[in-house]
Amino acid sequence: MRWLMLFFALIALPAMAEIRDPHQHFFMSHLDDFKEELNTARAESKQGVLIMFEMDDCPFCSRMKATVLNQPAVQDYFRKHFMIFPVDVKGDTTLIDFKGNETTQKAFALTHRARATPVFLFFDLDGNVMTRFTGATRSVDEFLLLGRYVVEGAYKTAPFNVYKRQQNAP
16 A cells, blocks of 8 residues: 555656756856957847846855746847857956956956846847846746846836736736
């Protein structure tokens, strides 16, 4: 009888959702040249570039990576539409900004007012900011909705919180 109960308990368990390392499946490798990444984004028919400003000791960044950015649906959707890169707000690594200027990760973050982390900045194919989202999203669905908000161009006419309310309306 115990064996039978155990058998049915195992069958009733939901299948484990696949999770994938965000450093391999969400973020893309790059040469720290965002001007060149714009050219790649254009060539690959992307909507733009998404940068996640982060720092090592940020609990919200860690939560996003552990619960949202590791999900295949998120990774597949965002990689389809954007080139995606992390930038350390405290980093001293040299990079080339969207205008071709040499700077550091830290200076680039300050230029874009990325102080609290994470900050998700979406840039169009000319290197202009389309929208920003500061903090962790509540769920995978909210992050996917943020992506749709940019891809559909809704950022041009309404703030994200308004768009979100409209999408959740019956």
